[in-house]
Amino acid sequence: MSSLNYLLSRLLQIVPTFLIVMIFIFVLVRLLPGDPALAMADAKATDAQLEIVRQSLGLDKPLPIQFAIFLRHTLSGDLGQSILMKQPVLDVIMSRLPATAFLTIYSVALAMLIAGPLAFVSAIKHDRPADLAIRSIFQVGLSSPVFYVGLVLLTVLAAKLRWFPVGGYGTSFFDRLYHLILPALTVAFYTSAIILRNLRASLIEVLDAEFVQFARAKGLSPRIILTRHVLRNALISTVTLLGLSIGNLMSGTLITETVFAVPGVGRLMLEAIFARDYPLIQGLTLVFCVIVSIVFLLTDMVQTWLDPRLRPR
Amino acid sequence: MPQRPSAPFGKGRNIMKFRTLLASAVALGALAVLPAQALERGGSMTFARYDDSTLIDPVYADRNPDIWMVPNLYDTLLHTGADGKTIEPGLAESHAVAPDGLSITFKLRADAKFSDGTPLTGDDVVFSLDRARDPKLGPWAGLLGAVKTVSADGNVVTLSLAHPDPALISILATFNTAIVSKAAFAAAPGTTDQEKAKALFAKQPVSSGPFVLKERQAGSRMVFERNPYYWQPGEDGKPLPYLDRIEFLLIPDDATRILKLQAGEVDAAEFIPFSRVAELKADPNLDMELFPSTRIIYAPINTRSAFKDGTKNPMADVRVRQALNYATNKDTLVKLVTFGTGQPMTSLMSASTQLHYGDTPLYPYDLEKAKTLLKEAGLAQGTKIKFTTLAGSADDATMFTALQQMWSQAGIDLQVEQVDGPTRSDKNRSGDFQIHTYGWVNDVNDPAQVTGWLGYYPLRQAVGTGWNNPEFNKLYETSNTEIDPKKRADEYKRMQEIYAAEAPLLFLYETPFAVALSKKVHDYVQTPLGANEFATAWREK
Numbered sequence: 001m002s003s004l005n006y007l008l009s010r011l012l013q014i015v016p017t018f019l020i021v022m023i024f025i026f027v028l029v030r031l032l033p034g035d036p037a038l039a040m041a042d043a044k045a046t047d048a049q050l051e052i053v054r055q056s057l058g059l060d061k062p063l064p065i066q067f068a069i070f071l072r073h074t075l076s077g078d079l080g081q082s083i084l085m086k087q088p089v090l091d092v093i094m095s096r097l098p099a100t101a102f103l104t105i106y107s108v109a110l111a112m113l114i115a116g117p118l119a120f121v122s123a124i125k126h127d128r129p130a131d132l133a134i135r136s137i138f139q140v141g142l143s144s145p146v147f148y149v150g151l152v153l154l155t156v157l158a159a160k161l162r163w164f165p166v167g168g169y170g171t172s173f174f175d176r177l178y179h180l181i182l183p184a185l186t187v188a189f190y191t192s193a194i195i196l197r198n199l200r201a202s203l204i205e206v207l208d209a210e211f212v213q214f215a216r217a218k219g220l221s222p223r224i225i226l227t228r229h230v231l232r233n234a235l236i237s238t239v240t241l242l243g244l245s246i247g248n249l250m251s252g253t254l255i256t257e258t259v260f261a262v263p264g265v266g267r268l269m270l271e272a273i274f275a276r277d278y279p280l281i282q283g284l285t286l287v288f289c290v291i292v293s294i295v296f297l298l299t300d301m302v303q304t305w306l307d308p309r310l311r312p313r
Numbered sequence: 314m315p316q317r318p319s320a321p322f323g324k325g326r327n328i329m330k331f332r333t334l335l336a337s338a339v340a341l342g343a344l345a346v347l348p349a350q351a352l353e354r355g356g357s358m359t360f361a362r363y364d365d366s367t368l369i370d371p372v373y374a375d376r377n378p379d380i381w382m383v384p385n386l387y388d389t390l391l392h393t394g395a396d397g398k399t400i401e402p403g404l405a406e407s408h409a410v411a412p413d414g415l416s417i418t419f420k421l422r423a424d425a426k427f428s429d430g431t432p433l434t435g436d437d438v439v440f441s442l443d444r445a446r447d448p449k450l451g452p453w454a455g456l457l458g459a460v461k462t463v464s465a466d467g468n469v470v471t472l473s474l475a476h477p478d479p480a481l482i483s484i485l486a487t488f489n490t491a492i493v494s495k496a497a498f499a500a501a502p503g504t505t506d507q508e509k510a511k512a513l514f515a516k517q518p519v520s521s522g523p524f525v526l527k528e529r530q531a532g533s534r535m536v537f538e539r540n541p542y543y544w545q546p547g548e549d550g551k552p553l554p555y556l557d558r559i560e561f562l563l564i565p566d567d568a569t570r571i572l573k574l575q576a577g578e579v580d581a582a583e584f585i586p587f588s589r590v591a592e593l594k595a596d597p598n599l600d601m602e603l604f605p606s607t608r609i610i611y612a613p614i615n616t617r618s619a620f621k622d623g624t625k626n627p628m629a630d631v632r633v634r635q636a637l638n639y640a641t642n643k644d645t646l647v648k649l650v651t652f653g654t655g656q657p658m659t660s661l662m663s664a665s666t667q668l669h670y671g672d673t674p675l676y677p678y679d680l681e682k683a684k685t686l687l688k689e690a691g692l693a694q695g696t697k698i699k700f701t702t703l704a705g706s707a708d709d710a711t712m713f714t715a716l717q718q719m720w721s722q723a724g725i726d727l728q729v730e731q732v733d734g735p736t737r738s739d740k741n742r743s744g745d746f747q748i749h750t751y752g753w754v755n756d757v758n759d760p761a762q763v764t765g766w767l768g769y770y771p772l773r774q775a776v777g778t779g780w781n782n783p784e785f786n787k788l789y790e791t792s793n794t795e796i797d798p799k800k801r802a803d804e805y806k807r808m809q810e811i812y813a814a815e816a817p818l819l820f821l822y823e824t825p826f827a828v829a830l831s832k833k834v835h836d837y838v839q840t841p842l843g844a845n846e847f848a849t850a851w852r853e854k
Contacts (some may be wrong), residue, residue: 046772047742049452085531086511095531148446151568158574166573167564169533243468261564261573263532276735 010300014293018286022074025285026067029278036083036276057083057278070282079286080279084271089283093265097287099169100253100264103180104245107187107249108242113186115195122196123203134196141193146252150186150259153215158182168260187252191245198241202234209233236306243299316523341446357558358834358846358852361570361582365532365563370510371491372444372451380488380756381844385537386520387491388439388455390419390470391482397607397665397841400486400758404433404521404544405470412478414796419485421468426542426625427494428525435465437521440495442472450506453489456757457481477796483667483759488844492565494519523848537847545787547849555851571829574599580834580852583845585827587652588707593829600832603654603825604839607663607763609756610655612700612819613741614748617779621745628698628747632690634816637748638676640683640723641716647822649715650708655822661767661812663823665841667759668805675813675820682724701740701749704731708749712821741777748819751776754843760805763792768812 018128037053054060058069073080079089118138120129141149158166170179206212207230215225252267272280304310360826364378371387374380390405402408405419425433444450446457459478464471483489497519501509513519517526523545524537537559547553562579564570567586567649575596585593585601596603598818605655613795614637618629627633643657656664657674700716702709709731732740740746765772769789770781785808813820826839837850 032735035735035742036737038735038742046455086373087367087531092531098736154569154572159576162576165578166578167569168562168578259566259569261533261562261566261569263530263563267565268532274734 007297007301010297014297016132017293018289020147021289022071022282023067025282026070030063032273032276034045036278038276045172057122074286079283082272082277082280082283084277084280089279092268092280093287096263096265096268099262100250100257100266102176103183103187103253103257103262103264104246104249106177106180106184107191110184110188111191111195115199117200118192119196119203122200123207126204131200135200138193138196141189142197144187144189146190147255147259149189150183150256153182153186154259161237163243166261169262180260180262181271183256183262186256186260190252191249194241194245195238199234199238202237203230206230206233232306236303239302239306243302246295247288250288250291316475327777347704352555352835353851353853354551354555355557356852356854357560358556358581358847358850359562359579360847361564361573361579363565363570363584364568366535367531367631368511368514370514370524371441371454371489371493372447373507374488375452377629377754377843381691383488383491384522384844385524385571385847386518386522387488387493388425388521388523388543389486389491390490391486393483393486393840393842393844394420395838395840395846397755397758398667399483403486404438404492405485408482410482410796413796414479415446417472417474417481419470419472420471422544423468424543425521427497427519427521428540428542429494429497429519430542431494431496431519433492433494433521435468437492437495438470439463439465440498441492442490443827444493444506445490447506451489453487453756456484456487456489456669476854477794478758479796479798480757480761480793480800483757487757492521494521499656518844525561533563535563539560543848545848554848556847559847574829574831577831581828581830581837583826583828585829587650587654587824587827590652590827598832600830600834602828602830602837602839604828605665605780605841606824606826606839606843607665607841608752608824608826608843609658609663609763610752610821610824611658612748612750612821613746613776613778614817614819615744615746615778617744620747621743626747627690627692627696632686633692635676635821636683636686636692636723637720637725637819638816639679640720640725641676641819641821642678642719643674643676643822644678645719646712646715650711651652651822651824654827655824658755658820660809661818662760662763662809663755663841665762666755666760667758668802670806670809671813676816687723687725692724695726696724697726697728699728699730699747701730701732701737701746701789703750704733706750712750736743742773743817744774744777744779746777756842758842761789764789764805764808767818767843768808775817778817780815782811782815785811785815828833 037050037057037059038070058066070080077090081087082092084090085092118134122134125131154166158164164182165179168179170176212225212229215229250266253264254270255265256262257267260269265287269284272284327733340529362378364631366379366382367376368374369379369382369386371383389403391408392403393399394401404421404425406422408417408419410417421433421435421438427433442457442463446454446460448454459474459476459481461473461475472481497513498509501512503509503512520526520540523540523543526535527538528536539554543554545553547555564573567584568766570582571585571589571593573579590601590603593599598668600736603689614628614634615626616629616634617626620626628637647653647657648654659674660671662669674773700713702713712849713727713729720727737749741749741751753763753766768780768782768785769775770786775781788804788808792801792808795801795804826843828837828839830837833853835851835853838846840846
C-alpha cells in the first residue's frame with residue numbers, strides 16, 4: 001500500500017466515527033434536563049413567546065426529523081445558529097479556535113521543554129537523589145487539580161509579584177506569548193508530569209538496550225548515540241502519549257480558559273452547556289472530534305516516520 | 314462593623330488621648346490644605362465584566378449583559394434617576410399626559426444629535442417606538458401594548474393610547490424604547506430588521522447615547538468611545554461624557570476579576586462576590602461600592618393542593634407558609650449568604666421600587682409562632698419538604714444548610730434537590746417543585762412588572778406558585794389603567810398587604826450590586842435596575 005492510499009484509508013475510517021459521535025451527542029444533549037427555549041427567551045417570557053422560540057429553533061418537530069435536519073445542514077457545512085451568540089455556530093467557533101490552538105501548542109511546547117531535560121537527568125541519575133526529587137515534584141503535578149494550580153500561579157506570579165498579567169489574551173504574537181504564559185504553564189504542569197514519567201521510563205529502557213550498548217562498543221560519539229539511537233526510540237511512545245492526551249489537553253482548557261479569561265473554545269463549551277445552546281454544543285463537539293481525529297492521524301504518521309517497522313508494506 | 318478595643322486606663326490612656334488629638338489636628342490641617350476633588354475630563358478607564366454582550370440593540374437585547382449596556386449607547390425620551398424611583402427628562406425636554414390619559418406628547422430637544430452628527434428628529438422617535446412595539450421583533454414589545462399610534466409633528470411626538478397606562482412614563486425611560494437612527498437602519502446591509510440590527514452592531518453603529526461602540530472582540534473585549542455630539546451637559550457645563558474611552562474586558566471568573574483589579578490592570582470589577590466585600594473594603598487602593606438595587610432573592614412556595622406526583626401538599630395551607638416564614642431567621646441568612654450586605658424583604662418588591670410599601674421586615678423570626686401555626690394546620694412532626702437549589706451555587710448550599718437547621722426546630726425535615734438553572738426554570742414552569750430558590754431584578758422603573766411576575770395568576774401562575782387570589786388579580790388589572798397616582802398607590806399598598814399575608818413566597822432578602830473600583834475612578838453608577846452607567850464617570854490621571 002502506498003503512503004497516499006494509507007492516508008486516504010485512514011481518512012475514510014474517520015467518517016463512521018463522526019457519524020457515531022454526531023448521533024451520540026445529538027441524543028445526549030437532548031437528554032439534558034432543561035428547555036433551550038427557556039434558556040434563550042429568559043425566565044420572564046410568557047408561554048406564547050416560548051412557543052415562538054421553540055418553533056424558530058425547530059424544537060417542536062419530532063427528534064428523528066430534528067436529527068435529519070441537523071445532519072443535512074452539517075454535511076453542507078452549516079452548523080446552525082448559536083442561540084446564545086445569535087451568530088452562525090461555525091463563525092463563533094472559528095473566532096474562538098485560534099486562542100485555544102495557541103494555548104494548546106504553547107502548553108505542549110512548554111511541557112516538552114520542562115519534561116524533556118528533566119527526563120534525561122532522571123533517567124541518567126536513575127534512582128539517585130536527583131531522580132527522586134524530580135519524580136516527587138511531578139507527582140504533585142499529576143495530583144493537583146488544574147484550577148487550583150492556575151489560581152496559585154495567578155495569585156503568586158501575577159497578583160503578588162506582578163511578573164505576568166493576571167489574564168487576557170494579548171494582541172500580537174509576542175504579546176500573546178506573554179499574556180498566555182500562566183495558563184500555558186498551568187496546563188503544562190500536568191502534561192509535563194505525564195510526559196516526564198513516560199519519557200523517563202522509555203529512556204531507561206533504551207539506555208539499557210543491547211543496540212545502545214552495541215553502539216557504545218562501536219565507539220560512536222555519545223551525541224550520535226543519544227540523537228540517532230536513544231532519543232528516536234524513546235520518543236515513539238511519548239509521541240503516542242501526546243497524541244492520545246490531546247483530548248485531555250483540550251478539556252483542560254475548559255477550566256484554564258475560564259480562570260485566565262482566555263476567549264477560547266473551552267470556555268465557549270462551558271457557556272454553551274450552561275445556556276443549553278444545542279447548536280453550539282453540537283458544533284463544538286463536532287469540531288473537537290475533527291481536531292482529535294486529525295491529531296491521531298498526525299500521531300500515526302509521526303510514529304511511522306520514527307519507527308520504520310510500522311510503515312505499510 | 315467590629316468595635317475598636319477600648320484604650321487602657323491610666324498613663325496609657327493619656328497617651329492614646331494625646332495621639333488621637335494629634336492625629337485629629339494633622340487630619341484637620343490636611344483637609345484645610347487639600348482642595349476639593351476636582352473633576353477631570355478625558356482619559357480612559359478599563360472595566361472587568363462577568364459576561365459578554367452579544368447584541369446591544371434596544372429591541373433585541375434580551376440578556377442582562379446586553380440590556381444593562383444599552384443606555385450607554387442609546388438614549389431614551391426619559392431617564393430613570395440614580396435612585397431608581399424618579400423620572401427625569403431625557404431626549405424629550407418635557408412631556409404632558411392628557412387628562413383622560415389617552416395620549417402623551419413629548420417635546421424633543423432641539424440640540425439632540427446622533428453620533429454621526431445628524432440631528433435626532435421626531436421621525437427617528439416614531440421609527441424607534443414602532444420598532445420597539447412590534448411583537449414580531451423583540452421580546453419586550455408587550456411593554457408598549459397600550460400604544461395605538463406614534464406620530465410626529467416637527468419636534469413634538471404624540472403617543473395615542475388604546476387605554477390609559479400609568480407605567481408608560483417609566484417604560485419610556487426603559488432600554489427597549491431607546492432611540493435609534495432611522496437613516497442608519499435603512500442604510501445597513503440585510504433585508505430583515507434583525508439582520509440590519511446585527512450588521513449595525515457588528516460595524517460601529519450610529520448611536521444616540523453618550524458613547525459609541527468602537528471595537529469589539531466577541532468573548533474578550535469591547536471598546537466604547539465618547540460620542541462627540543451628545544447633548545447632556547455635565548457639571549462643568551460642557552457635554553457629557555467625561556471619559557474619552559472605556560475598555561471592557563471579559564473576565565468570567567470572580568477570583569481572576571478581583572486579582573486583575575488588585576494588580577492594577579483594570580480600574581473596576583463588577584459582581585464582586587459578597588464573601589469578598591469586607592476584604593476589598595479594607596483595601597486602601599479601592600472603593601468597594603454597594604449600589605442599591607431592585608434585586609430580591611426569594612423562594613417560591615408551591616401552593617397547589619397537591620404536588621405533581623399526586624401527594625397532598627401541606628403548603629397549600631396559608632398557615633404552613635406563614636409558619637415557614639416565621640421559622641426562617643432572615644437576619645442570619647443575610648449574615649451567612651450576603652455577608653451582611655443585604656437586608657430582609659419588606660414587601661413583595663424591593664425597597665428601591667416605586668410604590669413600595671412596608672418599612673419592617675416581613676415575618677420576623679418567631680419559632681414559637683411558627684410551631685403554633687404548624688400545630689393549628691395539623692402538620693405532623695417530621696414532615697418532609699423538598700427544597701430545590703442550584704447545583705454549584707455556594708449561596709444556595711449555605712441557604713439550604715441554614716434552613717434545614719432552622720426548620721428542623723419547627724419539626725420540618727427539609728431535603729435538598731440540586732439542579733442546574735434551566736432545569737429549575739423548567740420545574741418552576743411546570744409546577745413540579747415544592748419550594749425552590751429564585752431571584753429577580755426589575756427591568757422597568759415601575760412596580761407593575763415585578764408585581765405581575767410574582768402575583769398575577771393569569772400571567773405565569775404567580776411566579777409558578779399556583780397562588781390565585783381574585784382580589785389581588787382584580788387590583789392588579791385595575792391598577793394597570795389607573796391614572797390617578799393616589800389611587801394607584803393605594804391599590805399597590807393593598808396588593809402588597811394581601812401578598813405579605815398570603816405568603817406564596819418564602820420572603821428572603823434584597824442584595825445590592827457590588828462593584829469594586831480603583832480610588833481614581835469617580836461617579837460611576839450602577840442603577841437599581843442594574844444598568845451600568847458611565848456618562849458621568851471620570852478618572853483621575
